[in-house]
Amino acid sequence: MNINQSILFDIDGTLLYARGVGRDAFGIAFEDAYRVAYPDVEKLCFIGATDSNLVRNMAKECNVETTIAKEEHFFLRLTQLIDAALSKVKPHIYPGVPQLLTELNQAGLPLGIITGNIRPTAWSKLRHSEIDSYFSFGAYGDEHHDRSEITNIAISRAPAATPATMMIGDTPLDIKAAKSNNLVAVAVATGWISAEELADAGADLVLTDFSDTHSTIKKIITLLD
Ligand SMILES: [Mg+2]
Known part of the structure; x- marks a missing residue:
């Protein structure tokens, strides 16, 4: 062939x-990077979404400014949390x-x-x-x-x-x-x-x-x- x-x-x-590890990680990483708790991670829709769009919309909903630096901080925390979670549960x-x-x-x-x-x-x-x-x-x-x-x-x-x-x-x-x-x-x-x-x-x-x-x-x- x-x-x-x-x-x-x-x-x-x-x-x-x-196995849903992303949802919890999004909540924790958002609070770490933006210094404000996202009210309801359960209602985030990941289907077909992009991470950049999701975090920008989360910031908008919380009335906090998003910056490249904050997004990078968020992505770094997200990476650490997801990798750690997936080492425990494949x-x-x-x-x-x-x-x-x-x-x-x-x-x-x-x-x-x-x-x-x-x-x-x-x-x-x-x-x-x-x-x-x-x-x-x-x-x-x-x-x-x-x-x-x-x-x-x-x-x-x-x-x-x-x-x-x-x-x-x-x-x-x-x-x-x-x-x-x-x-x-x-x-x-x-x-x-x-x-x-x-x-x-x-x-x-x-x-x-x-x-x-x-x-x-x-x-x-x-x-x-
Ligand atoms: Mg898909």
Whole structure:
């Protein structure tokens, strides 16, 4: 097989579930960096969000000014807290994910990350799930607050010989980001959005999960042709 293309993967809801450690970490890191308690971390919506956007909206809701320095402080604390939490409780990896990544790598497809997570927490989640070695490039939530723009950055980092042509995610925002960058949009319903909603959002292919590696690879390769 000689495909000469790269595939971009979202992290949360697509490859793994970090068991909610991010929510608590967001509350603690926000209070440390902004010196004010965020009233209700339970109502934060992480689905398809980017970390930069989330923290800016939290500051706005608390009527505190956000600055680059405060955001950097927040991201540093967030990184420490999430990494510490994931060393104790490993993320839940969805069925078939390691097998799928292994086979795509073996087929010669470079894999990249497109995520709303900031760079260190993205790699922390991948490393604690032992799937970090499958990925060779990526773009992250501390590089832009808009997922479509992060996707554009990820595309620019794909190896020149194997341009990124497909993105796999779990939310309508992933599909929108893929489409606005002329990528094939594959959606997987392992996250919080149903297969019906993902199909309605315009995905080129919707999978319930990756448990059937053979069938998943076959469908992906067909779309890459
Ligand atoms: Mg996701």
